[in-house]
Amino acid sequence: MTGLDLETFLRIDLPGGLSAMLACLACGVLGNFLVLRKQSLMGDALSHAVLPGLVAGFLVSGSRSTGPMMLGAIAAALLATVLIQAARRLARLESGAAMGVVFSILFALGLVMLEQSHARDVDLDVDCVLSGQLETILWLAASGWGSLADPAALAELPRQLVALAGMNLAVALFVAIFWRALKLTSFDPDFATALGFRAHRFELVLMLLIAAACVAAFEAVGSILVIAMLICPAATARLLTDRYGVQMALAAGISAATG
Amino acid sequence: MGAHDAAEIPEALGSFLAALSLGLGFNATVVVIGTTLLGLAAGAVGAFMLLRKRALMSDALSHATLPGVALAFLLGVALETDPRALPLLLAGATATSVLGVLAVQGITRASRIREDAAIGIVLSVFFGFGVVLLSYIQALPQGGQAGLKTFILGQTAAMRVPDAELIGAVALCALLVCALLYHPFRLVCFDADYGRVVGLPVTLVDLALMGLIVVVTVIGLKAVGLIMVVALVIVPAAAARFWTERMARFVPLSALFGGVAGWIGAARSASLPRLPAGAVIVLVAGVVFVLSFLFAPARGVLADAWRRLRLRLVTVRDHFLRAAFEQLEAAGTGAAGSFALADIAEDRGWSARHAGWIARWMAARGFAAHLPDGRMHLTPTGREAAQRVTRAHRLWEQLLLVQGAGRIGQAHRSADLVEHVLSPAMVAALEAELAARGATAQPMPPAPERSRQP
Numbered sequence: 280m281t282g283l284d285l286e287t288f289l290r291i292d293l294p295g296g297l298s299a300m301l302a303c304l305a306c307g308v309l310g311n312f313l314v315l316r317k318q319s320l321m322g323d324a325l326s327h328a329v330l331p332g333l334v335a336g337f338l339v340s341g342s343r344s345t346g347p348m349m350l351g352a353i354a355a356a357l358l359a360t361v362l363i364q365a366a367r368r369l370a371r372l373e374s375g376a377a378m379g380v381v382f383s384i385l386f387a388l389g390l391v392m393l394e395q396s397h398a399r400d401v402d403l404d405v406d407c408v409l410s411g412q413l414e415t416i417l418w419l420a421a422s423g424w425g426s427l428a429d430p431a432a433l434a435e436l437p438r439q440l441v442a443l444a445g446m447n448l449a450v451a452l453f454v455a456i457f458w459r460a461l462k463l464t465s466f467d468p469d470f471a472t473a474l475g476f477r478a479h480r481f482e483l484v485l486m487l488l489i490a491a492a493c494v495a496a497f498e499a500v501g502s503i504l505v506i507a508m509l510i511c512p513a514a515t516a517r518l519l520t521d522r523y524g525v526q527m528a529l530a531a532g533i534s535a536a537t538g
Numbered sequence: 539m540g541a542h543d544a545a546e547i548p549e550a551l552g553s554f555l556a557a558l559s560l561g562l563g564f565n566a567t568v569v570v571i572g573t574t575l576l577g578l579a580a581g582a583v584g585a586f587m588l589l590r591k592r593a594l595m596s597d598a599l600s601h602a603t604l605p606g607v608a609l610a611f612l613l614g615v616a617l618e619t620d621p622r623a624l625p626l627l628l629a630g631a632t633a634t635s636v637l638g639v640l641a642v643q644g645i646t647r648a649s650r651i652r653e654d655a656a657i658g659i660v661l662s663v664f665f666g667f668g669v670v671l672l673s674y675i676q677a678l679p680q681g682g683q684a685g686l687k688t689f690i691l692g693q694t695a696a697m698r699v700p701d702a703e704l705i706g707a708v709a710l711c712a713l714l715v716c717a718l719l720y721h722p723f724r725l726v727c728f729d730a731d732y733g734r735v736v737g738l739p740v741t742l743v744d745l746a747l748m749g750l751i752v753v754v755t756v757i758g759l760k761a762v763g764l765i766m767v768v769a770l771v772i773v774p775a776a777a778a779r780f781w782t783e784r785m786a787r788f789v790p791l792s793a794l795f796g797g798v799a800g801w802i803g804a805a806r807s808a809s810l811p812r813l814p815a816g817a818v819i820v821l822v823a824g825v826v827f828v829l830s831f832l833f834a835p836a837r838g839v840l841a842d843a844w845r846r847l848r849l850r851l852v853t854v855r856d857h858f859l860r861a862a863f864e865q866l867e868a869a870g871t872g873a874a875g876s877f878a879l880a881d882i883a884e885d886r887g888w889s890a891r892h893a894g895w896i897a898r899w900m901a902a903r904g905f906a907a908h909l910p911d912g913r914m915h916l917t918p919t920g921r922e923a924a925q926r927v928t929r930a931h932r933l934w935e936q937l938l939l940v941q942g943a944g945r946i947g948q949a950h951r952s953a954d955l956v957e958h959v960l961s962p963a964m965v966a967a968l969e970a971e972l973a974a975r976g977a978t979a980q981p982m983p984p985a986p987e988r989s990r991q992p
Contacts, residue, residue, distance in 0.1 A: 317652055318654065319657070320597065320654055320661075322658070323658060323662075369831075369839050370776070370780070370837075373591050375594040376593040379594055379768055380769075380772055380776050380827060383768050383769030387766055387769065387816070387817040387819075390814050390816070390817035391818065394817075503662050503665055503666045503669065506658055507663070507666070510658040510659055
């Protein structure tokens with residue numbers, strides 16, 4: 280491998296590939312809980328529900344830079360998650376209907392905000408959520424393998440990559456710490472509640488984590504892929520095993536390999 | 539709300555009202571009527587889908603229409619006809635959405651992947667394919683995808699009269715089918731297994747329902763776009779669910795909500811072309827949903843909270859009265875005697891503060907009164923009520939004991955829960971039941987010997 284090739288690899292291919300892998304890994308792991316809870320469509324719901332947050336982020340900051348828009352998106356995703364849980368519990372809607380109601384209304388709200396604001400005139404790039412911006416994740420400070428150990432160069436690592444790595448760490452910690460609780464509440468929330476476990480509150484925390492992971496992944500790989508990666512690895516693993524631990528490991532492996 | 543603030547609003551309001559009364563010129567009127575019919579049909583079909591727990595099926599469906607639209611466009615280009623002709627595009631949309639439904643059903647039937655996951659898989663794969671096709675079309679010389687993008691977000695303003703007529707006519711047909719198949723649909727929604735037993739072709743009925751949802755989704759594409767047609771199916775039904783527990787009212791109400799959303803939304807965006815119609819329609823439906831969620835008397839949140847509060851108040855009242863009655867009974871002073879609030883608080887496990895609130899409330903309701911020496915006594919109304927609730931409690935206890943409940947503690951706990959909802963008719967039934975078992979229901983059964991509750 281020549282020096283130039285290595286540089287291109289480190290600058291362009293590595294960050295993109297790594298981001299995709301990390302995004303898929305986080306989604307693949309969290310997707311297990313969604314599939315087991317029959318809430319697979321959470322990714323789809325969130326991908327629509329972030330629109331008002333994107334527009335609000337743009338309006339507040341007045342710039343097209345992705346930072347504030349992503350903050351808005353995270354806020355909107357968290358709001359949508361809380362609303363969906365509220366609709367399920369207070370309105371006693373089944374989870375599919377609750378998601379449908381919340382995401383479609385939020386999406387419509389986002390569209391109206393978009394059309395009513397100046398955002399329309401500058402052609403706000405909503406597609407950045409739809410298909411992601413993998414090709415823009417670059418690590419221009421890299422010059423060779425040595426950069427991997429160079430703090431100055433590492434500080435220039437693409438923000439998306441850092442966010443995704445942090446997200447993965449958070450997901451891994453969460454799953455490791457609450458493994459038993461996750462198992463219990465995914466299979467039988469009523470039994471968990473009967474044991475004195477606050478299944479609803481725990482579920483809300485899980486959903487908020489999923490919302491944050493989804494938004495981080497939207498930016499990198501786009502919503503369509505996130506929707507797919509939340510479901511497909513878990514569903515594939517479900518076909519291959521009946522054991523929970525095996526299922527998790529399989530799903531993680533499948534998703535990382537795909538990414 | 540930038541440019542059109544000051545001068546345009548009254549005019550816009552005027553044309554909004556004119557459009558509501560369908561006086562906005564022929565074209566707009568046709569579009570508004572078409573969209574209203576679409577809303578009615580979507581609301582009616584959505585009602586059945588919600589009960590069948592398939593609300594998000596429309597989501598998979600609508601996303602699955604995108605590759606169909608794109609393929610139909612490509613076909614139109616290849617055949618050198620107008621590639622943007624609505625019937626052609628809708629036919630393509632129908633084809634791929636039917637394929638999508640079949641794929642979801644195939645996946646759920648052939649493997650143990652559940653329906654929600656299957657919907658997600660189909661949705662992302664089909665939509666992803668559609669997006670790829672769209673970006674391919676954009677590179678074509680035939681003017682790009684400008685016309686096609688409206689299928690994602692919808693654009694009533696771009697709807698021409700023939701389009702609106704087509705949409706309205708199809709929606710009307712869908713409504714008719716809903717009315718004709720109301721009974722089989724109802725049976726399948728509530729108890730598909732029972733339907734199978736009585737000889738209903740459940741698979742066929744389900745297929746008809748799926749057909750209807752395909753039809754509604756496809757005609758909704760042009761008006762509200764593929765993302766928000768989902769809302770048109772789910773939101774009115776979810777809103778109507780708060781108002782009634784009866785199917786015969788639920789379906790028409792859902793249709794009505796959908797129709798109102800379609801009507802107001804389309805009229806609003808006809809008068810203000812900058813507002814995307816689909817979004818306005820969905821937001822109108824959203825307002826209806828939120829209002830229903832809060833204020834509907836049958837299942838609304840406020841009504842629910844009020845009912846719960848009332849039950850809690852009744853419970854506290856009964857507990858206070860019975861505790862007072864038992865204090866007086868134990869003291870042997872008769873019903874007119876006085877008792878100390880502190881004893882009641884101890885008996886019920888209430889804090890002094892909590893007991894103070896309850897005592898004040900009981901005094902305000904006229905069940906009890908404070909005496910000058912700091913003790914309390916029951917008013918005649920309170921005595922009567924205390925007697926009634928204590929008797930209900932003890933009759934229930936007695937019945938459980940006669941029936942062989944293990945320990946008095948169990949019977950007491952059960953009676954504690956039940957005493958608040960025992961109507962006079964049920965007390966009479968209790969007496970009869972006790973008599974049948976050889977126990978007499980005394981005017982006031984004695985309190986059974988019991989150790990203190992843990």
